[in-house]
Structure formats: C-alpha cells, structure tokens
Amino acid sequence: MNFAFKSIWKEKCRSLLMILLISISVFLILRVVTTSFAFKIQQKMIKSMFKTNMGRIYRLDFSSIPPGKEGEKINSIKEFAMRYENVSVSAYDETTLYFKELKNNKEYRERNATILKGTILEDYPGISDVVMIEPNMLNYINFSLEENDFKPILIDGEEYLPLFVGSKYSDIIKVNTILTIEYNNTKYIVKGYLGDNDIWFNDSDPITDTPIKLSTKFFAPFSASDKTDNMTQLSTVGKIFINLGENKNHLKILEEIDKFALNENVKMRISNLAEFMELWEKSQKNIAKFGYILAFTITFCSLVSVIASLCVSVFLRKKEFGIRIAYGYSKKDIICSVIFENLILVGISTIVVYMYYFLKVQAMKFTTVNVLLVTLKSYSLWIITIFALLVLIIISILPIKLISEYQPVDLIDGGE
Amino acid sequence: MIVLKDICKYYGEGSEITKALDGVNLTIKKSEFLSIMGPSGSGKSTLLNIIGCMDRPTSGEYYLDGKDMTKLNDKDLSRIRNKQITFVFQNFALMEKYTVLENIELPLLPRNLNRRKRKELIFKAASQLGIESQLKKMPYQLSRGQQQRVALARALISGADIILADEPTGALDQKNGEELMNIFLKLNKLGKTIILVTHDLNVAKFSKRIIQIIDGRIMKDDKVLL
Ligand SMILES: Nc1ncnc2c1ncn2[C@@H]1O[C@H](COP(=O)(O)OP(=O)(O)OP(=O)(O)O)[C@@H](O)[C@H]1O
Ligand SMILES: [Mg+2]
Numbered sequence: 157m158n159f160a161f162k163s164i165w166k167e168k169c170r171s172l173l174m175i176l177l178i179s180i181s182v183f184l185i186l187r188v189v190t191t192s193f194a195f196k197i198q199q200k201m202i203k204s205m206f207k208t209n210m211g212r213i214y215r216l217d218f219s220s221i222p223p224g225k226e227g228e229k230i231n232s233i234k235e236f237a238m239r240y241e242n243v244s245v246s247a248y249d250e251t252t253l254y255f256k257e258l259k260n261n262k263e264y265r266e267r268n269a270t271i272l273k274g275t276i277l278e279d280y281p282g283i284s285d286v287v288m289i290e291p292n293m294l295n296y297i298n299f300s301l302e303e304n305d306f307k308p309i310l311i312d313g314e315e316y317l318p319l320f321v322g323s324k325y326s327d328i329i330k331v332n333t334i335l336t337i338e339y340n341n342t343k344y345i346v347k348g349y350l351g352d353n354d355i356w357f358n359d360s361d362p363i364t365d366t367p368i369k370l371s372t373k374f375f376a377p378f379s380a381s382d383k384t385d386n387m388t389q390l391s392t393v394g395k396i397f398i399n400l401g402e403n404k405n406h407l408k409i410l411e412e413i414d415k416f417a418l419n420e421n422v423k424m425r426i427s428n429l430a431e432f433m434e435l436w437e438k439s440q441k442n443i444a445k446f447g448y449i450l451a452f453t454i455t456f457c458s459l460v461s462v463i464a465s466l467c468v469s470v471f472l473r474k475k476e477f478g479i480r481i482a483y484g485y486s487k488k489d490i491i492c493s494v495i496f497e498n499l500i501l502v503g504i505s506t507i508v509v510y511m512y513y514f515l516k517v518q519a520m521k522f523t524t525v526n527v528l529l530v531t532l533k534s535y536s537l538w539i540i541t542i543f544a545l546l547v548l549i550i551i552s553i554l555p556i557k558l559i560s561e562y563q564p565v566d567l568i569d570g571g572e
Numbered sequence: 573m574i575v576l577k578d579i580c581k582y583y584g585e586g587s588e589i590t591k592a593l594d595g596v597n598l599t600i601k602k603s604e605f606l607s608i609m610g611p612s613g614s615g616k617s618t619l620l621n622i623i624g625c626m627d628r629p630t631s632g633e634y635y636l637d638g639k640d641m642t643k644l645n646d647k648d649l650s651r652i653r654n655k656q657i658t659f660v661f662q663n664f665a666l667m668e669k670y671t672v673l674e675n676i677e678l679p680l681l682p683r684n685l686n687r688r689k690r691k692e693l694i695f696k697a698a699s700q701l702g703i704e705s706q707l708k709k710m711p712y713q714l715s716r717g718q719q720q721r722v723a724l725a726r727a728l729i730s731g732a733d734i735i736l737a738d739e740p741t742g743a744l745d746q747k748n749g750e751e752l753m754n755i756f757l758k759l760n761k762l763g764k765t766i767i768l769v770t771h772d773l774n775v776a777k778f779s780k781r782i783i784q785i786i787d788g789r790i791m792k793d794d795k796v797l798l
Contacts, residue, residue, distance in 0.1 A: 481650070482659050489682070
C-alpha cells in the first residue's frame, strides 16, 4: 500500500541529496548541542566534587617567586594561611614517574602499553601516572576516601605511605605490594583500588578542564621530601586551594595572606573558585551562542532547499498521484506515503549522523571523563530526536498542503 | 446499475459560473456498452469523472447499485475506484518511472495480496492482451498501441465490472483503435459495463447506446442497431 520506499528508490539521486542536506543540519545541531551540554555536565560534575561552599575556596597562582626558593616560599605562605582557625590549605598534582618495582615488570608494561596507546606516553610503558594530593583536601572534596586513609603505615619499624591503584591494574598489582618511587626512594604500600567512578580534578586546570578518571592512575599523598622539593611545589601552582570555610572575616584573612606574600617577595594572585567558574561559564556561553547561531543559520538554509526540492518532487509527481487515486488510493494514503518518505529521509540522516558522531567520540583517546560521550547518550539523544521530528514536520507541511489542495481530477489532468 | 438524478457540476461563482453539467439524468444498466458524444467543453469528461467517483457533483444524486455515492467519504470512494469502477484514459496515464509490471500491479496494491498472487494475476492479465513479454520494460519503451494495452491490463486486473474510457482511441492510429474497440466489445460480451467518451462516430458505432451532451445537458439518447 505504502509506496514510500519505492519512490525513494526511483529517485535515488534526489533522495541522496536530501539525506545529505538533512544530515548537514542534524550534524551541526548535534555537535553544538553536544558540546554545550557537555560543558554543562562537566560543570555540574566539578561543582558536585566540592562538599563545601565553592565561594569560600580560593586558589593560589604565582607569577614570580625568588628562584631557587620556590618550595620554601610556597610552603611558608601555606603555613601562614593555616595558622588561621578553620582555614585549610591543600594542593594536588598529577605527575608521571617510575616505580622501581613496576618499571621493568613485563605484565605491567604490557598492560600500560595498551592503556597509553595513542597518548604522548605511548613510548614509555614502564611509567606510572600518579595523582599526588595533600590528604586534608579530602575534607571538602567528595571522594570515596578520607584524610584518615592516607596516614603513614609502620611495618617493622619502617614507614610506608598508602597508595591506591587504578582498577585497570588490579590483577597485576596486589594489595600490600610495596612500590618505591625511583627518584626519591619514597616507599608506598598498595591499600586499595580506584575505579571509573572515582574522578579527580584535571591537572591542567581544576575548573575549566574535564576531570580525569582514576581507573588508570595511581593516587597517593605527597611524601615528606616532596614538600621541600622546588620542582614538585612549583608544579602545584594553580592547584593550591585555600578553604576559608565559614570564617566571617575571610576577606581580611585573604588580605593578610596577600600582604605576607608581598613581604616574602612573591607575586601572587588569589582567585575565588565560584567566581572563576562563573566567568568561565559566561565565556563558554558566548562561544556556544555563536555556535548555535551558525548551526541554525546553516540548518535554515539547508531545510529551505529540502522543502523546495520536496515541493518540486510533489509537483512533478502530480500525475502519478492522480493515477494512484484513480486506481484505488485515497488522498490520505498519498499524504501518508509522502510523510513516510520524509520520515525515512530524516530517519536515515539522523541515525547515520548520530552513529557517526557517537563512534567518533567513543574512539577518541581520553584520559579524562568522556563528557561528550556522556552527553551524547543523554541530552543529545533526546534533543536530536526532537529536532528530527521537528524537521520532519517542517519539511512535510508545504508538500502536504500542496497535495491536499489538488483535486483528484486535476491530478490526472496534470499529466495531459 | 448506475442511476444519476439531476446531477449538476458548477465551476466558479456568480457571473463567472461555468455549468459543466446542468441537470443530468441518466440510468445505465449492468453490461451496457454506452458512448458519450458531444462537442468540446460540453461536459463529457466531467460526467465520466463523476461516475468514476473521481469528482463530486455540486448537486444531484448518484446511485451505484443502489448506494448513494454522494454520501460516501474519501476512503469509501477510493475502495469503489479500486474494486467496482476502473478507468482507461486517452493519454494512457501510465506512471513513467515505473515498469510495465508495476503499472499493471497498481490496483492490487491497496489489497492485501501476497507477492506471488499478484505476480500470477499480472501475468494472466498481460497474457490476455499479448504484452507478457514487455513486463520488465519502462512505458516509454513501448509503442502507443502497447501502452494502451498496458493501461487496459491495469484496468482489467482490478476485476471491476464498470470500465470508463475517456477518448481511449484518441492517441491511437486507426488499426490500433479498432483493435482496442474489439477488445472492449469482447469484454462487454463477458458482462462488463463499458462507458466511453468519444468524438469519433466510427468509435461510437461499436457501442449499443449513444448519448449526446451539449452544454452540460443530455440532448439525445439513442439505441444503436448494429
Ligand atoms: N476544474 C475546472 N475549473 C473550471 N472549469 C472547468 C474545470 N474542469 C472543467 N471545466 C469546464 O467545464 C466544462 C466541461 O468540461 P469537460 O472537460 O467536461 O468537457 P469535455 O466535454 O470533456 O471537453 P473535451 O471534449 O474537450 O474533452 C468546460 O467548459 C470546462 O472549461
Ligand atoms: Mg474531455
């Protein structure tokens, strides 16, 4: 009864052109929707990592520190701030290093080779990617572990620091394994594993960059020697948080910290995390706005051509429709079939574009959480479905109106 | 049986009005072979289209086997066009993008027939008209005479008892025209009702009754003796 498939097949070239035009629209919309919603998801994710008010957490950025004294200066500022009641200072840093026990372990190197494939560390399968933290940070960060989990452990008079290992290595590195950092000989002991749902701030920027998954990382406290190491302390810059908590005179405290830093010959900038996030959100919104305008303009143009082409097609098939009506179709059948034709075109375009984008995003090598993929599976899927339905309605209205205005007799005459 | 009572078809309004049909009363019995003649613009096609349920009259009553056609909805009318009435057009009205087979198949599509049954019926109708070897071709690859046979095969496959033909010989040469009329005669002998519109008295002579339309009115209604 329905001749939609046949019609599409008889007009292969036209149909392909339509699919191409619709696909362009769908792709542009899908991309702009996915990136802007991925941003929202990422922002929500980062906000939810804080247990306490982000508006009371500041981060320290240094623009100049007397050379050779970086560790010392940073530590003195941290210690100064900590003297205030309810104020805590903590830092984190992601770094790559060698554990003596793993560096030449065949199993570990093989596993790492597959994990690091396609990244800049591809050629160093013996390396380990470690997130170092000051455990007091966990007092205001939502995480599956607490500050207490990072207390040093004494075994036979020797001190070990606890270490948590990404679950991707769980079959190779057993609990209670001792791991020694090659360059400073700090000894760690494996206390447990972290999975895909354990996420941490990005090393580049905790606020603007996507959080990382810990399932392929190591998670450990800084060692005592790290605290005085200039390089280590420098690399925490931008990732040092001061949590002023609910102190009433927090602005005054900030001022005093600033003054102290100046006295120490350190040029420093203190920025509020909540404010920073807001600023960033604004700039992202502007970028997204431009993306939306571009996508909608191109979509508008391509849909206009699709509509024009569909109208021409309906006009050219006037005689065919008339013949069908003469031999037993009703006008409703014809209209349904034309709608179905459009549904097939829109459907193919949408599915192909979604699959393409999905596979592309899935294949991306991410050490961070794949927020694009998360968005594609949630918001994007719904929005693109609604968009496809809208497109179907928009491109069908005019052709249907054309057909419904035809009288069966005119249709037959149309061919004479 | 077809009964038309006071059928009018008007186009336009007020002073611009065209009375394509102006009070047509006509009864056509089963198995009649009827010709409608008249000058151009007299309303012949309009009348045929109303009988064929392709068009609705402005006023009047139309009974097909006792059922009032003016009261039916589009869906019911499409069923009548599919099963009870079928058309043969002057220009053959073949779908150009579809093969001969697909064209002949058309009336079977609204019915729930499986592919094999459809193929069987198509082949049967095509063989009756000697076009069984042309099924895979496109309409433009056929001669005019063959094209009209395809159109006729499509009309026959529907199994409808009433065949409406608007100038079916208009686009054919004399030989093909006569052949077509002989087929109509045969079909009429098999019990089909045939109503044809024509300008050509030689064509009309094949029928058993000729009506004359002038300005939307029936002026003459003759039984023809062969
Ligand atoms: N859709 C229409 N709108 C307005 N007027 C129409 C329409 N269709 C037909 N007419 C008019 O109705 C009258 C009858 O037309 P019809 O086609 O029935 O004539 P006909 O007898 O079949 O002529 P011909 O021999 O040329 O085919 C004509 O005057 C025509 O102009
Ligand atoms: Mg006519």
